[in-house]
Amino acid sequence: MLINRDNFSAFILKCHKAVKVFKEYSSKKFTFLFAVSFCLSLIISGCSLNTSVISASMPSFSIGQDPEKVVHIGHQKFGSLSLLRAKGDLEKKFNSMGLSVRWNQFPAGPQLLEALNAGRLDFGHAGETPPISAQAAGAPLLYVASSPPNPKGEAILVPKDSQIRNLADLKGKKIALNKGSNVHHLVVQALAKANLKYTDIQPIFIPPADARAAFEQKKVDAWAIWDPYFAAAEQATGARILTDATNIVENREFLFASQSFAKKHSDRLKIVLEEIEKVDEWAKSRPKEVAQILSPLIGIDAGVLEQVAKRRAYGLEPITKEVVAYQQRLADTFYRLKLVPKKIDVNQVAMVSDRKQLN
Incomplete structure (x- = not known):
């Protein structure tokens, strides 16, 4: 079984249910050991866990605490x-x-x-x-x-050798961004500023780490990103700032x-x-x-x-x-x-x- 972002919540729910049921019949120590064993058994029996999902989403357990x-x-x-x-x-x-x-x-x-x-x-x-x-x-x-x-804390980046020189040049281009994040708003308003429609570009919805790889491999034409990923990309790749959020969005x-x-x-x-x-x-x-x-x-x-x-x-x-x-x-x-x-x-x-x- 593959535990990914879509079914990870179900996985955690099973762990919580196991703790709840056995807590009624056992000591706190046994409850803890059972919960750990139950979760590990799921993994050992064929689960392939996405570690980036775990580090980002796994809640901190507070067994034994009010x-x-x-x-x-x-x-x-x-x-x-x-x-x-x-x-x-x-x-x-x-x-x-x-x-x-x-x-x-x-x-x-x-x-x-x-x-x-x-x-x-x-x-x-x-x-x-x-x-x-x-x-x-x-x-x-x-x-x-x-x-x-x-507004200086987010930007739309392009590779340093890109032929994209202004916002109007984004028409028809692939722009990497994290769906629903602040930069989604930046992209929408930046396009409007250049008299472009949102449908004039190809949004590529990927999280920052994957977007960085796609950007460096030039699988996308531009990348809308926020700090600290923004500053890291600037320093590591020499990326050029097509625009930051100044006079476009507030970026609160x-x-x-x-x-x-x-x-x-x-x-x-x-x-x-x-x-x-x-x-x-x-x-x-x-x-x-x-x-x-x-x-x-x-x-x-x-x-x-x-x-x-x-x-x-x-x-x-x-x-x-x-x-x-x-x-x-x-x-x-x-x-x-x-x-x-x-x-x-x-x-x-x-x-x-x-x-x-x-x-």
């Missing part, structure tokens, strides 16, 4: 949450309250919000586009804060809580946001130190991460009416292009504030 005392947080490579995980400040704060933190790393925002939709996360972050698709799919998410705009990062977590544990949510603000304040003047801390955690060269740290936006902003209106325009555009299955009202899942900054 689930009400565990906060599950998802993060992507780089960003405030990755740094908060590396520094350990949030764990110290929650541990003093009798709580613990479980972290899960994801390759991109869509996968992270899928986990939140499945009830595996309490909190996480993603760009502008993933929550549109997630809300359309019924995910119980809540926008709680955002970063300032960061949003922070999300599950609606149930925000309702039941507003005090914990407040602590998470406070700790993010603290780590951002610490990081904004220390790009080299940030890079050195994160490099071993996320497996990207410190020199690349230093470049990313220097050009990223820091701090948290509340979800204002203006931010919601921006997201609503994005949602309406994606519905018109049939990139999401139904119309949504962003205001229904936004913790709106008129404050200019979070307290």
Whole structure:
């Protein structure tokens, strides 16, 4: 049996069911051993596991712990949450309250919000586009804060010897991108800026690692990508920036809580946001130190991460009416292009504030 991304959730569900059933009749030690043995037996009996899927999607088990005392947080490579995980400040704060933190790393925002939709996360972050698709799919998410705009943090790249010189030259070309990620919005709006339709290009939907390979092998003509993958490709391949997001899209990062977590544990949510603000304040003047801390955690060269740290936006902003209106325009555009299955009202899942900054 091949366990891939499509049926991995079923695999994990079987493990959870095994734990639940046997926990009623046995000690915690036996329960743990049985769960491990059960999962291993599936693998040994012919399962071929995609390790990249496991590292990105497998939830942290908390057997023997009260689930009400565990906060599950998802993060992507780089960003405030990755740094908060590396520094350990949030764990110290929650541990003093009798709580613990479980972290899960994801390759991109869509996968992270899928986990939140499945009830595996309490909190996480993603760009502008993933929550549109997630809300359309019924995910119980809540926008709680955002970063300032960061248009320099994503771009459409072409090989250094490419004959593509401007956005109009993208007509008929293959563009690699992660479906539903922030760069999907960038591509749509960049084409509109060049008076091209979305149907004028051939979108190739592949995740960052595979897209990098396709780009280097020239199986695609261009690549829409975000930091830190963007900076890594620049340095490693000499890729040319056809355009970044400046004057095209804002490229915000949003922070999300599950609606149930925000309702039941507003005090914990407040602590998470406070700790993010603290780590951002610490990081904004220390790009080299940030890079050195994160490099071993996320497996990207410190020199690349230093470049990313220097050009990223820091701090948290509340979800204002203006931010919601921006997201609503994005949602309406994606519905018109049939990139999401139904119309949504962003205001229904936004913790709106008129404050200019979070307290």
